Amino acid sequence: MSSPAASETNSEVLRRCQEILAQQEPGPKEYHEIEDKLAFIPLRSDTKWGFVIVRAVYGPSSDAPWAQMLELLRTEISESLTEADQSELLSRHEMTIIEDGATLAGADSSGAASYAARRAFRAWVADDLPQQLSDDYLEKLSGLAQVREQLLSNTKHHANHPLGIMPRWRYCIFVDQDCLRSLEGGPEEPELKDPALKILTTDWDGEEVEVPTEEFTRDWDGGKTNDDHEDVGWMWMDMTDYAPKYTQLTSALGWLEYYERPQKGYVEATRSFPDLP
Numbered sequence: 001m002s003s004p005a006a007s008e009t010n011s012e013v014l015r016r017c018q019e020i021l022a023q024q025e026p027g028p029k030e031y032h033e034i035e036d037k038l039a040f041i042p043l044r045s046d047t048k049w050g051f052v053i054v055r056a057v058y059g060p061s062s063d064a065p066w067a068q069m070l071e072l073l074r075t076e077i078s079e080s081l082t083e084a085d086q087s088e089l090l091s092r093h094e095m096t097i098i099e100d101g102a103t104l105a106g107a108d109s110s111g112a113a114s115y116a117a118r119r120a121f122r123a124w125v126a127d128d129l130p131q132q133l134s135d136d137y138l139e140k141l142s143g144l145a146q147v148r149e150q151l152l153s154n155t156k157h158h159a160n161h162p163l164g165i166m167p168r169w170r171y172c173i174f175v176d177q178d179c180l181r182s183l184e185g186g187p188e189e190p191e192l193k194d195p196a197l198k199i200l201t202t203d204w205d206g207e208e209v210e211v212p213t214e215e216f217t218r219d220w221d222g223g224k225t226n227d228d229h230e231d232v233g234w235m236w237m238d239m240t241d242y243a244p245k246y247t248q249l250t251s252a253l254g255w256l257e258y259y260e261r262p263q264k265g266y267v268e269a270t271r272s273f274p275d276l277p
Contacts, residue, residue, distance in 0.1 A: 044131075196236055
């Protein structure tokens with residue numbers, strides 16, 4: 001039988017573990033950064049938040065899994081915010097979809113898909129963001145024409161650039177064939193679905209006309225080196241990380257802090273379930 005002192009010690013350890021777990025679970029404080037961004041004065045009061053989703057794979061065989069991906073994503077967002085008691089934040093969420101088979105189809109490599117998605121996303125941002133800003137703020141930024149020109153460029157942006165207001169206009173998710181394959185789950189748990197998505201930053205000056213060569217990249221996607229720290233402008237993200245990743249990227253240095261270079265074979269690696277020892 002354990003002594004009273006030992007029982008008290010065990011209770012204290014259990015209490016601390018419960019506190020740590022509670023801090024890791026979704027809660028009202030977890031998304032306060034998004035609420036703060038939505039309260040930014042130059043933004044109109046009905047401004048939405050949420051990632052823009054760019055479809056980068058087309059054809060009859062992709063229609064059903066694409067629709068399934070969107071359905072799962074909407075369900076994940078609704079359930080995670082409801083569990084976190086964030087009904088107000090859920091009501092202001094909007095998942096905008098960009099589909100254009102004429103310009104986005106055929107981008108079957110990671111480099112080509114990300115470049116095409118980035119260009120389509122920039123065009124959307126140049127149209128949408130100015131509509132969400134007050135007239136006074138647009139005038140402060142030298143007018144609508146100047147703002148749209150900045151938004152369409154692929155150069156690094158200064159600290160006061162409007163793209164820094166909210167992740168919605170700085171980062172987007174694109175879904176290509178690799179992402180659709182991730183719907184299949186693993187060999188031991190085929191029904192398990194935490195699909196993989198690809199997220200990219202528009203604040204990136206490494207874009208090239210041609211897809212970069214990968215002859216030196218044995219373990220990594222994109223870029224020209226095998227450096228695991230090389231920023232190639234996009235990274236993998238599991239669907240269940242949608243809201244947490246958006247929260248992380250509200251910080252001005254969020255991309256630098258949380259960036260992970262995409263590994264080759266990510267879908268297969270994260271969906272193979274080896275026997276535990």
